[in-house]
Amino acid sequence: MQIAFFAEQDRxxxxSWFTSQADVTQWAGPGVAWPLEESFLATLLDSASQQPARLLTFAGKQAGELAAVAQTGFDWNNHLACLCRVVVNPAMRGQNLAEHMLRQLIATAFQQEGIERIELRVYTFNQAAIRTYEKLGFVREGVQRQGVAVGEARWDCALYGMLRQEYVQPEAARRA
Structure with a gap:
């Protein structure tokens, strides 16, 4: 998978990957509307200009087609990064694309001097994502019960974290 900053042609x-407000909320949180608004999509395009980095949006491509999107946010004052808004093209799910992309984003985050922790939040019903995060080495630290309202439903949200000293760089990357 080729990974670069999210670009105009990816919008x-x-x-097209989302068919409901629940789909968008699962990906982007309760503050993003469906259908995706142009003003929101425009916020995904400024990664290359950020100094220092605050919220970078990445696009993963497979055979030239958009396969996955994910963001890495940075809190430099607290020495942490946050993986967020991870989504895989519905036509390409089940191929470990999120795992491949996230391995690269985790390595990039820990290459930044001063980043001591990476965290993420995931809705507890999203078992596919949870399996991926745990496989990557994230540790479940707690659950915010009924923290998000989606229509009449309330969703629980789990917090996962990985500390620098827990990070295990893949063998291939260590040899490179």
Missing amino acids: LALS
Whole structure:
């Protein structure tokens, strides 16, 4: 998978992956509307200009097609990074694309001097994502019960973290 910053040409494909407000909330949180608004999509395009990095949006491509999107946020004052808004093209799910992309984003985050922790939040019903995060070495630290309202439903949200000293760099990357 080729990974680069999210670009203008990725906007239409990403927008087509969601069919409901619940889909968008699962990906982007309760503050993002469905259908995706142009003003929101524009916020995904400024990664290359951020100094220092605050919230970078990455696009993973497989055979030239948008396969996954994920963001890495940085809190430099607290020495942490946050993986967020991870989504895989619905037509490409089940191929470990999120794992591949996230391995690269985790390595990149820990290459930043001063980043001592990476964290993420995931809705507890999203078992596929949870399996991926745990496989990557994230540790479940707690659950915010009924923290998000989606229509009449309330969703629980789990917090996962990985400390620098827990990070195990893949063998291939160590040899490179």
